[in-house]
Amino acid sequence: MSILEVKGLKKTYTTRFGGNQVQALKNVSFSVEEGEYVAIMGESGSGKTTLLNILAALDKPTGGTVLLDGRNLADIKETAMAEFRRDNLGFVFQDFNLLDTFSLEDNIYLPLVLAGKNYREMHKRLEPIAKQLGITQLLKKYPYEVSGGQKQRAAVARALITHPKLIFADEPTGALDSKSSDELLDLFSAINQDKQTIVMVTHSVKAASHAGRVLFIKDGEVFHQIYKGHHTRQELYQKISDTLTLLTTGGDRA
Amino acid sequence: MRKSFYPKMAWSGISHNRKLYIPYFFTCIAMVMMFYIIDALSVSSVLVRIRGGETMQGMLNFGKWIIGLFTLIFLFYTNSFLNKRRSREYGLYNVLGMDKRNLAHIHFWGTAIIAGISLVAGLIFGIVFSKLAELWMVNILNGQTDFKLRIEGSAIRETILVFLVIFILILLSALRKMTMASPMELLRSEHTGEKPPKGNWLLALVGVVVLAIAYGLAVTIEDPVVALAWFFAAVILVIVATYMLFIAGSVTLCRILQKNKGFYYRKQHFISIASMSYRMKRNGAGLASICVLSTMVLVMLSSTICLYAGVESIMRERYPRDLSYEVHVSAPKYLNEESEANWRQLMEETLHESHLTASDVLEYTSAFFYGKLEGQNFRMKDELMDMETNESTAFDVDEVYVAPLGVYNRVTGEKETLDAGEALVAVYGGSYENNTDTLSIHNDIHFNVKKVISNFKAIHMDGAVSTKVYYIFVPDFDEVAEKLAQYNMAQYTTENMENVYFKCYYGCNLDGSDDAQMAAEGILNNKFAALNASQQEGIDYVSYESYAFNKESFYGTFGGLLVLGILLGIVFVFAAILIMYYKQVTEGYEDQSGFVVMQKVGMTKKDIRQSINSQILIVFFAPLLLAGLHLLFAFPMISKLLLLFGLNRTQFLAMVALGCYLMFAVCYIIVYKMTSGVYYRIVSVNNK
Numbered sequence: 053m054s055i056l057e058v059k060g061l062k063k064t065y066t067t068r069f070g071g072n073q074v075q076a077l078k079n080v081s082f083s084v085e086e087g088e089y090v091a092i093m094g095e096s097g098s099g100k101t102t103l104l105n106i107l108a109a110l111d112k113p114t115g116g117t118v119l120l121d122g123r124n125l126a127d128i129k130e131t132a133m134a135e136f137r138r139d140n141l142g143f144v145f146q147d148f149n150l151l152d153t154f155s156l157e158d159n160i161y162l163p164l165v166l167a168g169k170n171y172r173e174m175h176k177r178l179e180p181i182a183k184q185l186g187i188t189q190l191l192k193k194y195p196y197e198v199s200g201g202q203k204q205r206a207a208v209a210r211a212l213i214t215h216p217k218l219i220f221a222d223e224p225t226g227a228l229d230s231k232s233s234d235e236l237l238d239l240f241s242a243i244n245q246d247k248q249t250i251v252m253v254t255h256s257v258k259a260a261s262h263a264g265r266v267l268f269i270k271d272g273e274v275f276h277q278i279y280k281g282h283h284t285r286q287e288l289y290q291k292i293s294d295t296l297t298l299l300t301t302g303g304d305r306a
Numbered sequence: 307m308r309k310s311f312y313p314k315m316a317w318s319g320i321s322h323n324r325k326l327y328i329p330y331f332f333t334c335i336a337m338v339m340m341f342y343i344i345d346a347l348s349v350s351s352v353l354v355r356i357r358g359g360e361t362m363q364g365m366l367n368f369g370k371w372i373i374g375l376f377t378l379i380f381l382f383y384t385n386s387f388l389n390k391r392r393s394r395e396y397g398l399y400n401v402l403g404m405d406k407r408n409l410a411h412i413h414f415w416g417t418a419i420i421a422g423i424s425l426v427a428g429l430i431f432g433i434v435f436s437k438l439a440e441l442w443m444v445n446i447l448n449g450q451t452d453f454k455l456r457i458e459g460s461a462i463r464e465t466i467l468v469f470l471v472i473f474i475l476i477l478l479s480a481l482r483k484m485t486m487a488s489p490m491e492l493l494r495s496e497h498t499g500e501k502p503p504k505g506n507w508l509l510a511l512v513g514v515v516v517l518a519i520a521y522g523l524a525v526t527i528e529d530p531v532v533a534l535a536w537f538f539a540a541v542i543l544v545i546v547a548t549y550m551l552f553i554a555g556s557v558t559l560c561r562i563l564q565k566n567k568g569f570y571y572r573k574q575h576f577i578s579i580a581s582m583s584y585r586m587k588r589n590g591a592g593l594a595s596i597c598v599l600s601t602m603v604l605v606m607l608s609s610t611i612c613l614y615a616g617v618e619s620i621m622r623e624r625y626p627r628d629l630s631y632e633v634h635v636s637a638p639k640y641l642n643e644e645s646e647a648n649w650r651q652l653m654e655e656t657l658h659e660s661h662l663t664a665s666d667v668l669e670y671t672s673a674f675f676y677g678k679l680e681g682q683n684f685r686m687k688d689e690l691m692d693m694e695t696n697e698s699t700a701f702d703v704d705e706v707y708v709a710p711l712g713v714y715n716r717v718t719g720e721k722e723t724l725d726a727g728e729a730l731v732a733v734y735g736g737s738y739e740n741n742t743d744t745l746s747i748h749n750d751i752h753f754n755v756k757k758v759i760s761n762f763k764a765i766h767m768d769g770a771v772s773t774k775v776y777y778i779f780v781p782d783f784d785e786v787a788e789k790l791a792q793y794n795m796a797q798y799t800t801e802n803m804e805n806v807y808f809k810c811y812y813g814c815n816l817d818g819s820d821d822a823q824m825a826a827e828g829i830l831n832n833k834f835a836a837l838n839a840s841q842q843e844g845i846d847y848v849s850y851e852s853y854a855f856n857k858e859s860f861y862g863t864f865g866g867l868l869v870l871g872i873l874l875g876i877v878f879v880f881a882a883i884l885i886m887y888y889k890q891v892t893e894g895y896e897d898q899s900g901f902v903v904m905q906k907v908g909m910t911k912k913d914i915r916q917s918i919n920s921q922i923l924i925v926f927f928a929p930l931l932l933a934g935l936h937l938l939f940a941f942p943m944i945s946k947l948l949l950l951f952g953l954n955r956t957q958f959l960a961m962v963a964l965g966c967y968l969m970f971a972v973c974y975i976i977v978y979k980m981t982s983g984v985y986y987r988i989v990s991v992n993n994k
Binding site for chain 2: 133145150153174
């Protein structure tokens with residue numbers, strides 16, 4: 053069963069002084085099955101971020117529908133949206149988005165506190181996640197005291213602790229060094245093994261090569277997609293590279 | 307071209323940061339204006355000519371330097387804030403190839419522009435409004451002036467000089483900071499990782515204890531003179547405690563709340579408490595300053611308004627009759643019908659010559675000494691002082707009058723009779739606590755107390771109202787007085803060292819103008835001088851008091867205090883507003899990113915707004931509430947101090963203080979409304 057279904061998504065921006073219309077998304081359709089690990093790739097300006105914002109219900113499409121677990125996002129009221137997002141979606145951002153005023157532990161608790169969970173339950177949920185992510189020793193530290201990779205792992209823990217149906221990752225390796233990036237990507241793979249659905253936007257070929265499927269977006273449309281299938285990671289890496297070359301040199305749909 | 311480069315850069319820097327600089331300009335202009343006004347008034351030739359004006363000018367001269375000092379501190383504070391906000395810009399210039407010397411030039415021109423504009427505008431407004439202030443002061447002093455606009459050259463020179471020094475000091479400190487920072491530090495100075503605030507338990511505890519001590523002092527001190535001595539100590543303790551509480555106490559409180567997991571991990575508390583501890587760490591000093599300033603404004607305004615409004619009653623306490631004389635004689639035998647009639651005659655002649663009519667005549671003879679009631683015995687002042695090496699105890703001695711019973715019957719209209727050895731005790735400003743049947747003076751002169759009257763008001767004699775006054779009315783005054791005189795003689799050989807004074811008071815109210823009354827005092831003075839020259843035996847000295855004469859110097863003093871109170875109040879309110887404004891702006895920029903994150907992790911805009919609202923409310927109104935508490939505890943002390951000035955109207959003071967507080971709160975709320983709008987606008991910029 054599809055956990056996420058996107059049909060004919062359009063998004064048009066009007067520039068501030070009227071007149072010029074910019075089409076960020078022309079016609080995007082795809083679906084994500086439960087337990088899948090999907091990477092979305094594309095150049096800067098291809099509409100990746102717009103797409104993710106719409107999927108995450110942070111922005112509204114001009115046309116088309118997004119069904120999450122069978123529910124149309126457009127039907128959810130503005131006031132219920134924050135709660136819906138909190139209960140069903142987990143987010144990992146390029147710049148971590150941890151609050152400086154909280155220790156890592158409190159940052160991870162934040163969505164649960166907002167959902168009104170009590171301390172004992174929060175603590176029970178945190179333990180296995182912190183262990184899996186290897187941040188048990190860091191929980192009492194503050195964001196300014198830890199490295200980027202550690203911050204990102206705390207952000208992943210924050211995304212996981214609500215047991216979301218879907219995790220959205222927006223360039224999660226963008227601000228990390230290569231070692232931390234590798235660790236994080238391995239972590240994502242491990243989480244995905246545990247049946248966690250992940251949608252990741254990236255333009256790192258390496259990051260995308262960890263996914264089970266890669267979608268390419270160009271000029272506001274899904275241009276191509278590659279399944280990992282029986283390929284090894286190296287083979288997938290090569291295929292992604294080739295596709296990107298094709299994309300940038302202006303080839304038509306393969 | 308090259309020459310105008312730096313001024314242009316400086317000007318564009320200022321105009322691009324309008325939001326920050328406009329309030330700063332206003333403040334600088336206001337400070338210059340206030341300084342000029344006060345300075346101009348303190349040298350104004352109009353005021354000198356009015357009676358009481360000189361007293362007032364002395365006070366203004368003092369106030370001028372308070373404002374100067376305050377301006378220095380305050381502009382330093384706001385300027386460091388401005389530079390911090392702009393350091394990114396300077397860092398960028400530095401990276402783009404300007405060296406520190408170029409930046410120093412920009413700094414210099416920036417300061418020069420600000421100094422120039424605020425001095426010119428401030429002086430113009432100052433000259434215009436100083437006329438208004440002059441009219442107001444003249445009105446307070448009941449004097450007269452014309453409507454000519456006066457410009458005080460010396461005040462202008464002094465204002466320019468003082469503010470140039472202030473601006474130069476500010477420039478130097480900004481340059482010093484700049485030369486020590488590297489470009490990257492400049493670029494990042496706004497976003498350096500901040501350590502989580504640690505609650506300083508010890509400092510918080512000390513703050514609580516110090517505040518408790520200060521409050522304890524304010525509440526427990528009974529004696530006005532002691533209150534005066536301790537007032538400034540209490541003020542300093544309160545200021546210290548306020549800073550400690552806001553800086554350390556608030557963070558510690560947040561930490562304690564965070565330890566309580568059941569309380570902390572709740573939607574309503576979680577974010578508020580965590581960000582409050584940061585907010586308090588950053589703003590503790592600013593909030594404490596607001597609190598201290600507010601308290602000062604409130605105390606100053608309520609006490610000066612009270613004093614000014616109470617001038618009449620203070621005057622009447624001090625000068626119960628319009629015109630009076632008091633003849634001090636060296637021995638009781640000189641207080642006799644004949645000489646008293648002689649003196650009375652002089653007064654009557656005087657009034658006749660001045661075409662004045664007397665009413666409410668009060669005339670009495672008495673023996674007077676300073677003493678302390680211990681058990682059923684009055685000890686005299688000198689006797690008390692001997693015991694303690696000529697020091698102390700002078701604080702809490704009371705005044706004791708021994709007078710003929712006839713005086714009592716005359717002023718009250720009653721017909722009391724006493725047998726020899728009996729006495730009637732009346733107490734002004736209190737009650738006869740010991741309530742004994744017998745009473746003695748120096749364990750030597752004994753009375754049977756027949757009747758006691760507390761809070762006796764029919765006579766109040768001149769002198770300090772702050773102490774209690776005992777009246778002992780006796781049927782055989784001459785005998786008692788003689789005994790007191792013998793005691794005097796026995797104790798001291800020279801008459802100057804006497805303990806007991808014998809005197810005759812005559813006072814009356816008059817119907818003429820103030821000028822006529824003052825003239826009458828002069829005539830009376832001459833007549834007594836003539837009498838003394840023709841040597842009437844036994845007169846030590848004579849004192850005269852004219853209500854009209856003293857009224858003007860009182861108005862000068864209290865009017866001066868009021869003017870100073872109001873002017874300083876205005877300055878402090880300005881300062882408080884600016885601090886609040888900058889606080890909101892800084893916090894807005896600091897909270898911007900957090901705001902975005904919170905939305906991404908699933909907080910609704912409403913949640914965020916609520917959380918921020920509650921934080922701002924606490925941060926904003928904590929100083930106001932604490933200032934209210936300070937005022938409440940300062941109240942007993944202020945009322946004691948006013949008692950020193952002769953003002954005994956606690957209820958009135960309470961009403962004035964409450965009124966001032968409410969008015970201040972209204973101003974505060976208006977400022978809050980204005981500045982919180984700025985905050986929300988900054989916070990919601992990135993938030994579509």
